[in-house]
Amino acid sequence: MLFNVPNSLTWARIALIPLFVGVFYFPDRWLDVDGKNLAATLIFIVAAVTDWFDGYLARALNQTSAFGAFLDPVADKLMVAAALILLVQLSRVDSIIAVVIIGREITISALREWMARVGESAGVAVAFVGKMKTAAQMTAIPLLLYDAPLLSVNLRVVGEILIYIAAALTLWSMGYYLHRAMPHLVQHDRKVRGKNT
Structure with missing residues (x-):
């Protein structure tokens, strides 16, 4: 099933990745460096929390699926890879x-x-x-x-x-x-x- 509650959370986690990366490209008049750091940190934490919730809800609502089992680790790895690449760029x-x-x-x-x-x-x-x-x-x-x-x-x-x-x-x-x-x-x-x- 492509869309159920747990999978929707996983899709949301993937959708956060462009925002997570894009924060650092906002003009300084929108967000200063500290603001960008805080925003990226909060987005990453939200993504990590949804990772826990989608697994919990899949079991609690009996909505586990082969597609969810595939998508969940993909979302995790994309977010971690994006974060590491950003951190390398930021030295x-x-x-x-x-x-x-x-x-x-x-x-x-x-x-x-x-x-x-x-x-x-x-x-x-x-x-x-x-x-x-x-x-x-x-x-x-x-x-x-x-x-x-x-x-x-x-x-x-x-x-x-x-x-x-x-x-x-x-x-x-x-x-x-x-x-x-x-x-x-x-x-x-x-x-x-x-x-x-």
């Missing part, structure tokens, strides 16, 4: 960090698609290390977007530490998922070679 995140995180998402998405195709999707189910990576990443990004002290705490420094932790967990989780998938990859190749001989 708040090193480009290598963005490459590591975005590259991992592409790799694991492709791996999950392949594993689902051969009926082994359970082999790359979300693991605790993946949840830790997501928590660090989703905390770091709004702190780096806000980029101002709060209650005498330098949020940019905290955000930088967390994004490096997220990058390390990203590599760890990618290695974990590839290690879990490797026996299935090898077994599939053997079956294919067996059929061809």
Whole structure:
């Protein structure tokens, strides 16, 4: 189903991405730098909250769907990629960090698609290390977007530490998922070679 309550929230999250990026292109007479940072931070937080709500509502309203299962992670990855690219442009995140995180998402998405195709999707189910990576990443990004002290705490420094932790967990989780998938990859190749001989 393309449009139900959870999917509508997911579509709304995708629709927020142009606004999220566009905020930084507003003329300074509309929003100063601090205003742009605050607006982008709030949009990102709203998107993160809708991510939790669409999953909760899909289960509570019994409106889970194959399309929703596809669209939800796509929306998440688009928002995170947009945020990281913006932060690189704003010189708040090193480009290598963005490459590591975005590259991992592409790799694991492709791996999950392949594993689902051969009926082994359970082999790359979300693991605790993946949840830790997501928590660090989703905390770091709004702190780096806000980029101002709060209650005498330098949020940019905290955000930088967390994004490096997220990058390390990203590599760890990618290695974990590839290690879990490797026996299935090898077994599939053997079956294919067996059929061809």
